[in-house]
Amino acid sequence: MTNALFLFDPAAEGVPVNADELHTGWTLTLPADVRRHALKSMRIGVGEELQLSDGRGLRLGAVVDDAEAGVVHVTSVGREPEPVTRLALVQALAKQGRDEEAVDASTQIGVDEVVPWQADRSIVKWKDGKADRKWAAVIDAATEQSRRAWRPVLAERVNSKGVVAICRRACVHGDVVVVLHQDANETWDGVEEAVRALSDRCLEDGRPRTVYVVVGPEGGISEDEVAAFKAAGALVCVLGRNILRAATAGPVALSLLSRALGRF
Incomplete structure (x- = not known):
């Protein structure tokens, strides 16, 4: 079990961010919030193991030496x-917390960036x-739950003009923007083909690229928005015959893309 x-x-705990400067046996005191969660709530005791991460790829294995003081020693170091x-998930704001449900599930699945969309x-x-503190807290909790060493980036909130700008930048940088829309004619098969081609280009030249998944609110994406996104270069497609909730569509699409990219 992980x-x-x-x-x-x-940096706040005086730990080098460069994994090369770290070594097994390094002793550190857990931050107060981690101490409360790990040692008080989860009751991880002396001699038991846990992991620490900066959310930027660093993963430390550690063993508890002193549960009262929150002291641990490092047993493994990796980046x-x-x-x-x-x-990336471009998630429209939705009522009853469905947007946060989507962010939670998408983080567990492995999304790398979350963009709130008004x-x-x-x-x-x-x-x-x-709102940004609330979404950040959801991302933190889901990152820890899924044992991820990379925490998704929470971007600034955008409006529909901002999504158009994302589509235009994608065309310039070689990224792909996928807009999920129930009345679209394009199928998911075409999307996966485009994403696999994008992945092949990344492997060939080593240059990072992004696949954006755009999900609308409960009332759906307006026709004007769809037309603007498509004109800016986005792929507009239907995910399947069943119409999914705002909380479900993004995670389902990201799961399929993760599998297509070999991340599952």
Whole structure:
């Protein structure tokens, strides 16, 4: 069984961020929040193992020496490479927490970036300072739950013009934007073919590229938005015959893409 993982800030704890400077036997004191979660809530005791990560690829294995003081010693050190073909979720704000459900599941699946989208039909309004902290907390919890060494980047909130800009940049940089729309004619097979071709280009030249999955709110993406995204170079497709909720569509699409990219 994989040991529980906890995110922490190495710089704040005086830990070198360069894995080459770290070594087994290194002793450190867990941050207060990690101590509460790992040692109090989960009751990880002396002699038991856990993992620590900075969310940027660093993964430390550690054993608890002193549960009361929160002291552990490092037993393994590693740094995992970031995927060359990245997955991003552009998630429209949705009511009843369905947007956060989508972010939670997508993080567990392996998404690399999350972009909050204030769509034309989004009933929920983004509140700077409050909403971003809430989404960040969801991402942190899901990153730890899935034992990931890479925490998804939470981008700034965009409106529909911002999504158009993402589509245009994608055309310039060789990325792919996939818009999920129930009335589209393009099928998912064509999307996977385009994504596999993108992955092949990444492997050939080593240059990172991103696949964006755009998911609308409960009321769907408006026709004007769909037309603007398509004109800016996005692939507009239907995911399947069943119409999925705002909380489900993104994770399902990302699961299929992860499998196509060999990440599952």
